[in-house]
Amino acid sequence: MEPIDDFDRRILSIIQIDCQMKAEAIGDLVGLSASAVQRRLKRMRDLNIITAEIAIIDRKVAGNPMTFIAGMEIERENYDALSKFRVWLAKQEHIQQVYYVTGAVDLIAIITARDVNQYDEITANLMSENPQIKRIHTNVVLKDIKLGMFVPVAS
Numbered sequence: 001m002e003p004i005d006d007f008d009r010r011i012l013s014i015i016q017i018d019c020q021m022k023a024e025a026i027g028d029l030v031g032l033s034a035s036a037v038q039r040r041l042k043r044m045r046d047l048n049i050i051t052a053e054i055a056i057i058d059r060k061v062a063g064n065p066m067t068f069i070a071g072m073e074i075e076r077e078n079y080d081a082l083s084k085f086r087v088w089l090a091k092q093e094h095i096q097q098v099y100y101v102t103g104a105v106d107l108i109a110i111i112t113a114r115d116v117n118q119y120d121e122i123t124a125n126l127m128s129e130n131p132q133i134k135r136i137h138t139n140v141v142l143k144d145i146k147l148g149m150f151v152p153v154a155s
Contacts (some may be wrong), residue, residue, distance in 0.1 A: 002047055007032060009153040012049070015041070016150050019053040056149075058115055062080070064112040067141035068119050071105030072133050081132040088129060094122050105137060116140075 004012070010030045014021060017086070019045055023034040030037070044050045074081070084099070089098055097110040113119040123136055 001041075004044070004153075006155065007036075008044060009155065011037060011040055012044070012153045015050070015053075041109065057149075059112055064114050065145070066113050066115060066119065068111045068113065069139040069141065070109040070123065071137040072107040072109065072110055072138075073135040074106040075132050075134050081130070085130050085132065091123075092126075094118075097128075109135075138143075 009031055011026055014026055014029060023037040027034045027037045028031075032040075041050070059067070089095055093112055095109055095111050099108045100106065103107050111119060111122060113122060119138075123138070127133055127136070
């Protein structure tokens, strides 16, 4: 991957907060012309440094106000099934994030649902279609303290 410089780092920090900010405004903040900002943004998109630009919406307005944190255990002899599980996960809209982790569980998933009943349906489907998952430990999020996907861009 091509290295990024200080201008790129500053641009990345800005667009993580507002990806719709105009190149002219970004240029004013970082000391570049609008065309230089546009070239840098295009290069970073082409190199997959910028992997997506999305709108983050309120879960409650979308009809999925509840968040569940699910810790999943994988059968020890079935770690090779993770690639199949990854393909299945790509089609699951309610499962927002999944992490392969160390500790008491093997995977941590962030799942959104309209209520506990829908969450039960999601996890029943998960377990039936992915027999390598042997157990799910669930935490219900009572209140969001901090939400974000901002990644600090190191110098």
